[in-house]
Amino acid sequence: MHPILKDIRLVAFDLDGTLVDSVPDLAAAVDRVLGELGLPPAGEAKVTAWVGNGSFTLVERALADALGESPGAQALDAGHRRFLYYYGQDPGSRTRLYPGVREGLDDLKAAGLLLALVTNKPYAFIEPIMEQFGLERHFALALGGDSLERKKPDPAPLLHVAAYFDVPPSACLMVGDSRHDIAAGRAAGFRTLAVPYGYNHGEPVQDSRPDGLVDSLAELV
Ligand SMILES: O=C(O)COP(=O)(O)O
Ligand SMILES: [Mg+2]
Numbered sequence: 664m665h666p667i668l669k670d671i672r673l674v675a676f677d678l679d680g681t682l683v684d685s686v687p688d689l690a691a692a693v694d695r696v697l698g699e700l701g702l703p704p705a706g707e708a709k710v711t712a713w714v715g716n717g718s719f720t721l722v723e724r725a726l727a728d729a730l731g732e733s734p735g736a737q738a739l740d741a742g743h744r745r746f747l748y749y750y751g752q753d754p755g756s757r758t759r760l761y762p763g764v765r766e767g768l769d770d771l772k773a774a775g776l777l778l779a780l781v782t783n784k785p786y787a788f789i790e791p792i793m794e795q796f797g798l799e800r801h802f803a804l805a806l807g808g809d810s811l812e813r814k815k816p817d818p819a820p821l822l823h824v825a826a827y828f829d830v831p832p833s834a835c836l837m838v839g840d841s842r843h844d845i846a847a848g849r850a851a852g853f854r855t856l857a858v859p860y861g862y863n864h865g866e867p868v869q870d871s872r873p874d875g876l877v878d879s880l881a882e883l884v
């Protein structure tokens with residue numbers, strides 16, 4: 664067992680940038696929205712820096728970048744709806760599990776730990792993506808960015824998961840790729856573990872001072 668797991672009973676995972684490299688499909692949907700508006704595509708590099716605060720903020724950042732000014736409320740709302748439509752049509756064909764994810768999840772589950780998913784991605788996309796990798800059964804509970812009033816970096820979804828399973832936050836670990844995961848975990852009283860290979864607005868996630876860092880989830884057990 665990795666030392667960060669000592670006395671831990673529940674592990675909450677971020678999804679985008681932690682379990683799956685989902686930017687190719689996110690960028691494809693963003694670029695279809697932009698194309699429909701006659702705007703140039705953003706491409707994967709920009710989208711990588713914009714992921715992390717949920718789909719609405721992703722579309723807001725994409726429209727602001729393409730227009731050179733913040734989009735009006737109506738244009739933003741319409742753009743977001745179109746994004747949900749396009750992403751929903753194809754949320755996973757270019758999405759890949761990161762190396763070590765399957766081994767890490769299998770081992771943690773076999774070790775008897777409770778596993779949960781806490782992502783800022785809209786809830787509707789969690790199941791199709793996890794099913795495509797046969798991982799939907801690994802998680803006892805999944806929350807999306809639209810499941811509760813507040814999302815990461817707010818601690819609310821993490822506190823919800825801990826309370827749901829009646830596990831004290833001090834016996835919970837948050838694993839993520841971005842400062843929002845580390846901030847939410849810390850605010851919830853969880854231990855925090857970062858992976859350096861995901862999306863963190865172009866900055867090293869180590870700057871958020873997680874309690875631990877692993878290059879691959881296979882290092883956990
Ligand atoms: O959809 C996003 O913006 C990020 O999702 P995540 O919380 O799984 O990284
Ligand atoms: Mg993430």
